[in-house]
Amino acid sequence: MMQCVLATLLLLSACPLFSQSAPDKVADASEQAPSPLTKDRIFGVIPNYQTVSNPQKNVAPLSVKQKFGLFVKETFDPFVAVSAAAGAALSQADNDHPKYGQGSGPYAERFGAAVADVTTQNFFSDAVLASLLHEDPRYFRRGPEYRFWPRLGYALSRVVVTRTDAGKARFNNSGIFGMAMGIALSNAYYPNSSVSGNVVVVRLGTSLVSSALSNILPEFWPDIRQKFFHHKQP
Numbered sequence: 001m002m003q004c005v006l007a008t009l010l011l012l013s014a015c016p017l018f019s020q021s022a023p024d025k026v027a028d029a030s031e032q033a034p035s036p037l038t039k040d041r042i043f044g045v046i047p048n049y050q051t052v053s054n055p056q057k058n059v060a061p062l063s064v065k066q067k068f069g070l071f072v073k074e075t076f077d078p079f080v081a082v083s084a085a086a087g088a089a090l091s092q093a094d095n096d097h098p099k100y101g102q103g104s105g106p107y108a109e110r111f112g113a114a115v116a117d118v119t120t121q122n123f124f125s126d127a128v129l130a131s132l133l134h135e136d137p138r139y140f141r142r143g144p145e146y147r148f149w150p151r152l153g154y155a156l157s158r159v160v161v162t163r164t165d166a167g168k169a170r171f172n173n174s175g176i177f178g179m180a181m182g183i184a185l186s187n188a189y190y191p192n193s194s195v196s197g198n199v200v201v202v203r204l205g206t207s208l209v210s211s212a213l214s215n216i217l218p219e220f221w222p223d224i225r226q227k228f229f230h231h232k233q234p
Contacts, residue, residue: 042221047077050126051218055143061165062138064131070138071127075119084114097203098194113189120185121207125178134165135174139218155215159208179207 040048049070052059062070074080088110092102098113100106126137140163142154162172183203187195 040221042217045079046217047074047079048218048221049074049077050138051221052138052140053222055141059140061136061167062130067130067137068127071122074126075122080118081115084111084118087114097199098190100191113186116189117182117186121179121182123178124181125174129174129178129181133173135170135172136163136165137174138163139215141219141222144223151219152216155219156212158215159212175211179211180204183207 040051040053042048088107091097091110091114092107095102098110100109100113129135130137139158142151146154158172160172160176161169162175164170183200186203187200
């Protein structure tokens with residue numbers, strides 16, 4: 001899996017699409033997005049609600065109501081249910097954590113746990129802590145004026161660095177601690193064999209890696225869409 005990811009990144013870095021210089025025209029910094037939450041889907045399937053695609057736009061911060069709205073929108077998307085079903089199936093096949101056992105009943109428990117994991121982590125990160133700490137849960141792209149590797153490094157770094165409502169960069173308290181709180185809460189519905197310290201640490205590491213990799217597609221998706229689907233960037 002990791003070899004495939006690295007190979008893909010190397011292939012993208014060699015593509016002129018991701019190594020271009022700054023464009024001749026830059027969007028007006030005073031231009032406002034019509035809505036703080038987009039309806040875009042990557043490849044028409046993966047929800048892209050959290051992404052601010054045009055980094056040149058002067059985007060207003062989200063209100064508390066909008067942050068809770070983002071949580072609801074991204075959590076109860078059909079793609080989440082499909083992903084949870086697929087993840088539960090893989091966990092069932094390998095009898096991996098959470099170790100509910102085999103059969104239709106344990107599969108339903110695995111599916112429910114997967115949905116609960118996403119729901120609790122999003123709730124604590126994007127709604128509760130982002131509101132209390134005045135942090136913006138969205139992903140702000142770096143954009144095509146930078147080359148591939150700086151953009152990749154930026155995308156990965158957004159796991160631990162976030163943007164405040166005032167537009168400043170700081171440690172991603174809401175993202176990291178919200179993730180940890182969600183994992184801690186999952187101990188209430190995971191079986192005892194999946195609640196050990198080692199398992200929790202592995203789950204936290206997996207969540208961090210998943211969060212880092214999930215920033216890559218939103219960063220490069222507008223470039224891919226414009227190049228291969230002839231869609232003008234907003």
